[in-house]
Amino acid sequence: xxxxxxxxxxxxxxxxxxxxxxxxxxxxxxxxxxxxxxxxxxxxxxxxxxxxxxxxxxxxxxxxxxxxxxxxxxxxxxxxxxxxxxxxxxxxxxxxxxxxxxxxxxxxxxxxxxx
Amino acid sequence: xxxxxxxxxxxxxxxxxxxxxxxxxxxxxxxxxxxxxxxxxxxxxxxxxxxxxxxxxxxxxxxxxxxxxxxxxxxxxxxxxxxxxxxxxxxxxxxxxxxxxxxxxxxxx
Numbered sequence: 001x002x003x004x005x006x007x008x009x010x011x012x013x014x015x016x017x018x019x020x021x022x023x024x025x026x027x028x029x030x031x032x033x034x035x036x037x038x039x040x041x042x043x044x045x046x047x048x049x050x051x052x053x054x055x056x057x058x059x060x061x062x063x064x065x066x067x068x069x070x071x072x073x074x075x076x077x078x079x080x081x082x083x084x085x086x087x088x089x090x091x092x093x094x095x096x097x098x099x100x101x102x103x104x105x106x107x108x109x110x111x112x113x114x115x
Numbered sequence: 116x117x118x119x120x121x122x123x124x125x126x127x128x129x130x131x132x133x134x135x136x137x138x139x140x141x142x143x144x145x146x147x148x149x150x151x152x153x154x155x156x157x158x159x160x161x162x163x164x165x166x167x168x169x170x171x172x173x174x175x176x177x178x179x180x181x182x183x184x185x186x187x188x189x190x191x192x193x194x195x196x197x198x199x200x201x202x203x204x205x206x207x208x209x210x211x212x213x214x215x216x217x218x219x220x221x222x223x224x
Contacts, residue, residue, distance in 0.1 A: 006158075034211045043202075044159070044214040093158050095212065102147070104212050106158035 002028045004096050006107030013084055013114055021079045021110045023094030029074035030096035034104075035067075038091040050077050084114040119203045124219040127197075133190040135218050137203030140184040146207045148179055150188045152199040153217070159202065162188065193222045 003026040013019045023033060032051050036044040048069050050056040056069035068080040077096075081088055094107045120138040127133040139148065149164040163170055163177045165186075170177045176189040190197055202217040 004158075032209075036211075036214075043216050044153075046211045046213070049211055091156070095159075097209070102164065102208060103161055104206075106151075106160070109156065109158045111156065 002105045004105045004107040010111040018082045023077045025075045025096045028098045031099045032097045033077040034095040036093045086114045089114045121218045126221050127193045133193040135188040138185045139205045142205045146205040148186045149204045152201045154199045198222045
């Protein structure tokens with residue numbers, strides 16, 4: 001199956017700093033990518049949808065100025081958590097769709113801890 | 116999207132079949148039934164999907180009722196490594212998967 005890679009797998013940062021998470025589709029072109037976050041003992045919650053070359057669409061309650069998403073190519077989307085706070089600590093997961101495919105592919109997730 | 120209902124948790128003895136039910140009574144004609152699982156601190160892993168016929172692959176079998184209002188995922192010989200949260204999702208493709216709470220499956224020795 002197709003491979004989606006996230007980097008880094010985990011990151012610890014200080015409050016007030018920014019962190020960038022990369023999501024790459026390694027062997028296919030992803031027309032659409034999705035970003036989710038997951039708090040402990042909860043399910044995945046969709047944050048935003050991004051299409052290559054256009055602005056991301058954010059879910060209600062997700063601050064677009066805080067969670068910057070860039071989808072500059074068909075194989076790379078980035079999520080930048082700006083001015084991170086401890087409450088942003090979470091597990092962030094990306095997903096990619098290949099045009100015409102019947103399966104969504106997921107990255108391995110990034111554990112963000114803000115101290 | 117159609118919503119799904121799954122039991123919160125289930126136990127299964129190692130080596131036995133694990134049968135995970137899912138209700139999706141509002142599924143529409145162009146939506147498939149998908150199953151993913153998530154092992155602790157990993158991204159979701161695709162298991163299987165189907166439209167109306169039963170499906171089988173190397174991981175599992177999917178049984179969908181004739182009216183498509185419910186389905187069952189079968190892991191024929193559960194192992195300890197199958198301990199995970201299993202998500203039943205109805206999806207028509209082209210948009211984000213909507214994850215419910217899933218079923219936490221514990222496989223015991």
